[in-house]
Amino acid sequence: MRLCQFLVAACCIHVLIASNHWVLKDEQIVQKLDSPFFMREPHNLIAFLEQIRYNEYVERSYLELLRKREQIVEHLRFSMRFGEDLAEQAKCAMDFYLLEKGMSYLKITPDQFKRINLPEHRDLQQAAAAIQKSTATTTKHERALEPICGNYYELGVGPATYDHLDSFQPEVLESAYVDREHDSNIGTATAELMRRYALDGLQRQPDSWKFHTLSSYYWRMRGNALQALPCARLATMLAPPEQKDIPLLSLGTILFRMGRLADADLILSAAVEHAPQVAENHVVLASALALKHDFNRSQQHFDEAERLDPSTLPHTQQVRNFISCLENLTKKTSKIDSYVKYMKNELKEFKKLKYHISQNHERLVQQQLPLGARRFLDSRANNEDLHRRGQYCSTRTPNGSDEPILFCDFYSDMQMRLESKDIDIDVLERDLMANTESVIRQVSTEIRKQFNLEQLKAAKATKST
Structure with missing residues (x-):
């Protein structure tokens, strides 16, 4: 019995040594020289069976690798098309900044001036006309005087002045900047009107919140944040609770135009809390929240403003259109970001599979x-x-x-295939990064650049020329 087993094994080994790997070529049976089964130890049956397993895994996995590559390339094409479509849709957000009055509720308006309720010259247009007539007789010394609030009242310390906010830290105030405010509805003499009212009022009533508020308006028109901020803070500190929302509105608007969005949100929200029945407070906060990309809260405050005063709807429709446009873009931008992450995971799987193929191919080569x-x-x-x-x-x-x-x-055939450009992981990663940067540059980055107030100023300056 043992002899029979020995003879069977010997015959098998003899067949393996004799045949190894043969093919039909030119009507002749010849050895296949580049076969993975042309082995170092052709008599080793275990090695031969392992070689079959390695070879099957390498060939099968290589086909899977090609399939994954085609899938990644197709996903790259899709993401590029998606990015191009998204960039085209983004124009609605960019066009918003070219609207002449898109930021009207983040400026001084005649209604804000009237709410201060000065005892005289309540009609802003008439007062401005009177100022224009009298400007010629104003002396140079009088025009040199400025309503510097700190010269008339000391700014206190504590929650009433919001000195705990980062926006009022010395290092931030040193670089504080706000662009000039102009509104054709008020007229060209408004700055001079504000200066005269504020200066005269501060000299007579240095503890009146109204004249500190007027001074903050004046400095906003001049584009001087360093002077506008302390005036608005003093007015907030001095105003009675039922009127505190008026200086808060000015202070919050200054901070927003400085780009201090988080602190502006806090201050403008405080203005709404002090006077929730005033529609304008809701509109200013909603406008700021829209440009901060806080769409849900923005829509809520627009809805409340229109409930309190339906006449605000025509003035807020442009901003609402902007919100709808940007909300859609933000969702799609998030989608493309998720898609890019998905493709990065695909590349990781691709790289892992290629590594395993190389490992198994190395074992294959060791036996050849x-x-x-x-x-x-x-x-x-x-x-x-x-x-x-x-x-x-x-x-x-x-x-x-x-x-x-x-x-x-x-x-070997497999070595050449594994090192070909068809499955070069570096090429795929480079294509993915280039595609990702292109999409983000066309959509996310460019849109967010447009939201920068410096870009807003430049866009409007270009339009005016």
Whole structure:
């Protein structure tokens, strides 16, 4: 019995040694020289079975790798098209900044001036006309006087002046900037009107919140944040609770125009809390929240303003259109961001699969007889296929010798495929990064740049020229 088993095993080994890997070529059965089954130990049955497993895994996984690559390329094409469509849709957000009165509720308006309720010159237009007539007789010394609030009242410390906010820290105030405010509804003499009212009032009643508020308006028109801020803070500190929302509105608007969005939100929200029945407070806060991208709260305050005063609807429709446009863009931008993350995960899986293929191929190669060794030295074989292959060489030092030897061998089919550009992970990663940057540049970054107040100023300046 044991003898029979030995003979069967011997026959199997003999067949393996004899056949190895043969193919039909030119009507002849010849050895396939570049076969992975041309092994170092053709008699080793376990190694031969392992070689089959490695080879099947490598070939099957390579096809999966090609499929993944095509999928990634298609996803890249889709994301590029998606980005181009999104950039086209983004024009509605950019056009918003070219609207002449898109920021009207973040400026001084005649209604804000009237709410102060001065005892005289309540009609702003008439007062401005009177100022224009009298300006010619105003002396140079009188025009040089400015309503500097700190010269008339000391700014206190504590919650009433909001000195705990970052916006009022010395390092922030040093670089405080706000662009000039102009409104054609008020007239060209408004700044001079504000100066005269504020200066006269501060001299007579230095503790009156009304004249500190007027002074903050004047400095806003002049584009002087360093003077406008302390005036608005003093007015907030001095105003009675039932009228505190008026200076809060001015203070919050200054902060917003400075780009201090978080603190502006806090101050404008306080104005709404002090006078929730005033529609204008809701509109100013809603406008600021819209440009802060807080769309849900913005819509809520617009709705409340229109409930309190339906006449605000025509004035807020442009901002509402902007919100709808931007809300849609933000959702789609988030979608493209998620899609990019998905593609990055695809690349990770691609890289992992390629690594596993390389590992298994390395095991495959370890069992093979080198292509450029005894296989190629067989002069009877047709070696044209091998002649056309690339070669790689390396210097090795054999055991028991100090002399390095140059070994050269031919690339196998799988080696050449794994190193081809078709599945080059670096190329795919580079394409993904370039595509991602392009999409973000066209959509997210460019849109957000347009939201910068400096960009707003430049856009309006371009339009006016």
